[in-house]
Amino acid sequence: MNQFIxxxxxxxxxxxxxxxxxxxxxxxxxxxxxxxxxxxEYLPVTERTEKLSIFAEKLFNEKENLSQMICEEVxxxxxxxxxxxxxxxxxxxxYSHLAPELLSRKTIATQARLSQVAFEPLGTVFxxxxxxxxxxxxxxxxxxxxxxxxxxxxxxxxxxxxxSEALFNLMDDDLPCKLAWxxxxxxxxxxxxxxxxxxxxxxxxxxxxxAIAGANLKKCVLELGGSNAFIVLSxxxxxxxxxxxxxxxxxxxxxxCNAAKRIILVDEIADKFLEYxxxxxxxxxxxxxxxxxxxxxxxHLPQAPSQMxxxxxxxxxxxxxxxxxxxxIAGQSYYPATVLDKVSQNARVAQEEVFGPxxxxxxxxxxxxxxxxxxxxxxxxxxxxxxxxxxxxxxxxRKLNVGSVFINRHTSSDLRxxxxxxxxxxxxxxxxxxxxxxxxxxxxxxxx
Numbered sequence: 001m002n003q004f005i006x007x008x009x010x011x012x013x014x015x016x017x018x019x020x021x022x023x024x025x026x027x028x029x030x031x032x033x034x035x036x037x038x039x040x041e042y043l044p045v046t047e048r049t050e051k052l053s054i055f056a057e058k059l060f061n062e063k064e065n066l067s068q069m070i071c072e073e074v075x076x077x078x079x080x081x082x083x084x085x086x087x088x089x090x091x092x093x094x095y096s097h098l099a100p101e102l103l104s105r106k107t108i109a110t111q112a113r114l115s116q117v118a119f120e121p122l123g124t125v126f127x128x129x130x131x132x133x134x135x136x137x138x139x140x141x142x143x144x145x146x147x148x149x150x151x152x153x154x155x156x157x158x159x160x161x162x163x164s165e166a167l168f169n170l171m172d173d174d175l176p177c178k179l180a181w182x183x184x185x186x187x188x189x190x191x192x193x194x195x196x197x198x199x200x201x202x203x204x205x206x207x208x209x210x211a212i213a214g215a216n217l218k219k220c221v222l223e224l225g226g227s228n229a230f231i232v233l234s235x236x237x238x239x240x241x242x243x244x245x246x247x248x249x250x251x252x253x254x255x256x257c258n259a260a261k262r263i264i265l266v267d268e269i270a271d272k273f274l275e276y277x278x279x280x281x282x283x284x285x286x287x288x289x290x291x292x293x294x295x296x297x298x299x300h301l302p303q304a305p306s307q308m309x310x311x312x313x314x315x316x317x318x319x320x321x322x323x324x325x326x327x328x329i330a331g332q333s334y335y336p337a338t339v340l341d342k343v344s345q346n347a348r349v350a351q352e353e354v355f356g357p358x359x360x361x362x363x364x365x366x367x368x369x370x371x372x373x374x375x376x377x378x379x380x381x382x383x384x385x386x387x388x389x390x391x392x393x394x395x396x397x398r399k400l401n402v403g404s405v406f407i408n409r410h411t412s413s414d415l416r417x418x419x420x421x422x423x424x425x426x427x428x429x430x431x432x433x434x435x436x437x438x439x440x441x442x443x444x445x446x447x448x
Contacts, residue, residue, distance in 0.1 A: 222426030
């Protein structure tokens with residue numbers, strides 16, 4: 001990869017392009033960013049958050065323009081892009097309000113005359129970011145890191161350079177958050193030259209980058225893939241569960257790490273649930289993502305439709321039954337909403353992260369079997385449980401090896417709660433106060 005190229009996913013028209021910087025240019029930019037960080041670090045937290053609040057207002061004023069750009073460049077439905085901008089603006093306002101309190105020194109009673117804990121920045125955080133939420137993913141890590149006094153050097157995905165540039169153009173020059181127009185080959189050098197790493201993307205790439213960070217003793221936070229279980233028990237409200245499952249699996253064309261990907265049904269309600277679920281899925285309409293009638297987004301990467309077909313063919317060869325979709329449409333940038341029933345645990349859709357509109361239905365003999373199926377995955381990002389028996393749902397939740405469990409709601413993220421996973425879904429947390437503390441030196445002060 002030696003250049004960044006953005007195109008309209010629907011028309012395939014090239015919208016914007018620029019070459020990568022070489023490492024000499026990157027090193028010069030990093031040196032300037034480090035100097036900027038030193039000034040930023042010694043500002044009072046309230047001054048930092050005030051500057052970020054100004055940025056939030058600029059983002060609010062440009063919301064519609066940026067939503068249109070994401071829609072064109074990523075291929076998601078326009079309403080979904082607007083929701084991304086709304087959540088990003090809320091994120092900045094959330095941290096601007098809470099960071100001064102959360103980052104204040106904490107006095108601890110000891111035998112010392114005065115002992116305190118302070119939260120001080122690590123320095124410059126290098127970030128490698130994905131294409132699927134080009135505003136939200138960047139700001140989700142950058143805003144708390146900036147509040148804490150860090151600088152952020154961000155390498156965007158090579159297919160979303162235009163929207164990334166538009167986003168960063170809204171930031172004032174004294175904000176230490178800059179784009180790193182680097183090629184993939186210069187990423188190891190960037191990691192070793194910075195003080196920490198933030199990465200969102202695939203587990204395979206995450207392992208590679210974490211190894212580089214580890215070899216250089218750099219703190220890192222990894223938000224990797226997911227294969228979230230959506231568990232439906234016999235006493236659940238099946239109509240509600242089916243509607244939620246359809247929304248969670250097919251929003252953004254399934255191109256979300258936190259989407260419901262494996263729908264686990266206890267046997268006695270499986271057929272009835274599928275009636276409701278298929279009724280919702282059949283209403284999904286693919287087309288121009290700017291059209292308000294379109295409810296199934298495009299797939300961003302050109303090879304994605306054929307990859308979805310390969311996954312479907314593998315599942316069917318291992319015993320799955322295709323109830324909806326499952327047929328590649330030649331020349332199109334989307335894949336039809338697909339529902340596979342009776343998916344085997346050794347099928348690729350059960351063991352890999354499926355980044356597209358394929359719902360895998362698994363049938364559980366009982367609750368214990370549902371828990372077993374849910375945990376039988378390399379990933380551990382999130383899961384949800386639908387049941388009228390809340391006490392039992394909480395008991396099941398404690399047995400699921402994931403970073404978050406939602407009861408009677410599909411998995412999502414909330415600014416006020418930590419977000420992240422275990423196993424191949426990565427480590428570290430974003431959002432909430434816990435995300436604020438990821439890129440800080442928790443420093444002890446002791447006075448005799």
